[in-house]
Amino acid sequence: MNELNVDFGDRSYPIYFRHGAEQELVERVLGEARTGRAIVVSDENVSHLYAQSFVERLRQCGLNTALFAIRPGEAHKTLDTVRAIYEQAIQFGIDRETPIIAYGGGVVGDVAGFVAATLLRGLPLIQVPTTVLSQVDSSVGGKVGVNLAEGKNLVGAFHQPQWVFVDTQHLSTLDRREIRSGLVEALKHGALGDARILETLVHHGHELQDGHLQHVGSLIAQAITVKAAVVARDEKDRGERMVLNLGHTLGHALEMGTLSPALRHGEAVGLGLRFMQALSVNVLHLSRAAEERLSQALDAVGVPKHWGRYVNETVLDRISLDKKNQGDTVRVIGLRDIGDPVIMTMSLEEFKDRLVALAALDAKEEHREGK
C-alpha cells in the first residue's frame, strides 16, 4: 500500500506512504504553495537532521519559505510556543493560502496544527510526521492543540490536513526509547481493530526496538488504517472515536503527573493499556487468550509488566480533570475481545475505586515477584 484515503466527504485527504522520497515531498509542497510562500514548523532536533536542508531545497526552487524550529519536547507544547509562531509568521508575511508544514513528531504536529487551525482563522496544513508515534497516530484525524498547566491537550481544534506524508526513512534516526513509545500506539490500534498488528509486534517487536525497521512500513500502514476508519466515522469525537482513548485516561494522568524522570506519551499509554487489560478482564470478562496476546505484545514493545505503584494522589487528581469526563461521569474504553472495544460509562468515583483496587493488586503482585 502506498496511499490511503481518509474519508471526510469533500474534505477527504490522502496519506502517502514512502521510504526516502524527499524530492517528491518538495514537489508536492511547491504544488500546494500557490501564493509563493510556505511556513515549515519543526523542532530543533528534526531541523538539524532534515527540515533545514528541506527548506533549503524549497528556497532553491524559488519558494519563499520560513522555518520555525521550536524547542523539542512536550514541555513546549504550550500557548507561548503558539504565540511565538503567530508573531513570526505574521512578520514573515502570510495570506490565507500559505501552507503550514508540520515537519516533526507529535508535538510539532499538534503545535503547528493549532497554529494552522487558528491563524487567519485557518490555513492549509500539511503533516510530515517523523516519529513512529506521529506516523501511526497523531498526524491523522485532525486533532491539534496544546497543553495548559492544568492538563494535556486542554486547548485545541479539529483541523484536517490537506495531506499527510509518511516517509519511514525519517525513523532511522530515532532512539530506542522513542521507537518503543511509538510502537505502543500501533499496538493500541491493533487491539482496537487489527490482530495482525499484534502478531507482527509479538514476533518482531524486539527487532523493531533495535532499529531493524524492515517490518515498519506495513505495520504503520495497518495501524493508520485502523485510525483513519474510526476518525472518518466520527470526526468531532462525539461517539465511536472515543475508542481511540484506549489506555489514555490513566496514560494522560501518568504523563502529566509528577513522575521523575517524566514518562513519554507512549510509555504512559503502555501502562494505561496494562490497567485497561486488567479492567477488561475484571468488568468485561476478556478471554484468557486475548489477555495473553495483549500481554505478549506489550512485553514485546518493552512496556513494564507492572503499573500499580505509579497510581498516587496526583494521578487521581489529574483523572478528575480529564476532558473526556462528563460532569461526574467517566467514559473509559475496555475490550470485550481483540478488535471489539466497548465504551464503558461509570461514575468518576467508581472508576477511581476500581483503579485504586487494581493498582493495589498489581503492586502486591510486583512485590511478590520481587521477593
Add this chain to the structure above:
Amino acid sequence: MNELNVDFGDRSYPIYFRHGAEQELVERVLGEARTGRAIVVSDENVSHLYAQSFVERLRQCGLNTALFAIRPGEAHKTLDTVRAIYEQAIQFGIDRETPIIAYGGGVVGDVAGFVAATLLRGLPLIQVPTTVLSQVDSSVGGKVGVNLAEGKNLVGAFHQPQWVFVDTQHLSTLDRREIRSGLVEALKHGALGDARILETLVHHGHELQDGHLQHVGSLIAQAITVKAAVVARDEKDRGERMVLNLGHTLGHALEMGTLSPALRHGEAVGLGLRFMQALSVNVLHLSRAAEERLSQALDAVGVPKHWGRYVNETVLDRISLDKKNQGDTVRVIGLRDIGDPVIMTMSLEEFKDRLVALAALDAKEEHREGK
C-alpha cells in the same frame, strides 16, 4: 419577526428577537446546560448592568454558574484574556457539554467565542449580544477571535453558536457613541442587501442616536437577515461572504492605527464606507442617486463627512498586513448599486495608490469647505 433561522444544514441555529425577556433567557440556558454547569463571559460594564443578576438567577435555579467579567474594550481582545478564561474555566470545572454564554458586546462575543471554539476542542456557545453592533453583526456567522499586536482578528476560528438571543432592552443603557457605531454596521448591511434599512436610517437615524429606539427592533431584524443569508451561503469566508468586508479594509487599518483618541469599530468602518463610496463612483460608476442615498444614511448615523486626513503611513502599513490579502493582491468590496456589491481584485500597490489619491482629494475638499 421574532425568530430567524440561520441555515447551516445540520448546524442551523435560531436567532430570537425579544424585548425584555430575561426570564425566557434563563429558561433556555437551563435547558442547554445538560451537565449542570455553565460559564457566563461578560465584561465589567455589562456585568454590573445585567450579567451578575442574570447569573444570580441561574444559580437560584440550581445551575452551577461561573461568571468571568473581562476588562471592557478592544484592547483586551487578546490571547492573554483568552488564557485567563481558559484557566479559570478549568479551575471551575467543565466538561464538553458545558455551555459558554457570551453576554456582552462584540469583544465579549469574540473572546468568549474563541474560548468556546478551542477549550476542550470545542464547547457549545450561546450568544447574548447587548450592543447594536453585536446584535446586527458580530453575534451571527460564527467568526470568533482575538487581535495580535500586528493586527485585528489575526487569530480565530469559525464556531457557530447554538443560538443567539437578541434582547433590544439591553440597548437602553448604551451611550450615543456606541449606538452610532453599531448603526454603521446596520447601514453596511443595508447597502449590501436591503434598501429599507437605509430608508429607516435616513428618516430615523437622529432619533435612534438619541436613544429613541422604537425603530430598532425591525431594523436589527432586517440587518441581521442580510448577514444571515450571506454567511449561510459561505460559512468559511472563501467567496461571497467577503462582501461583508465592505468598508472594512480601510476601517480595520484606521481602527488599529495610532489615532488618538482611538476610533470605535463602527466609527472606523463609517470612514471606510465613505472611502468605499468614492472608490465605487470612481471604479464602478456608482450612480448619483445611490451615492446620494448612501451619503444621507452615513450623515444620519453621524459619520464625519471627511476621511482623507486619517490616511497616513501607519494606516498604509496596516493595510499591507490585512489578512484578506492574497500575496500581493487585495480583494476589496465596492458597490455597483445599492444591493449589488462587487468583489474587486487589484494589486496591493494599485489599491494603495487609489486610496492615497482619493484621500488627497477628500482632504482638499475638506480644506476648501473649512475656509
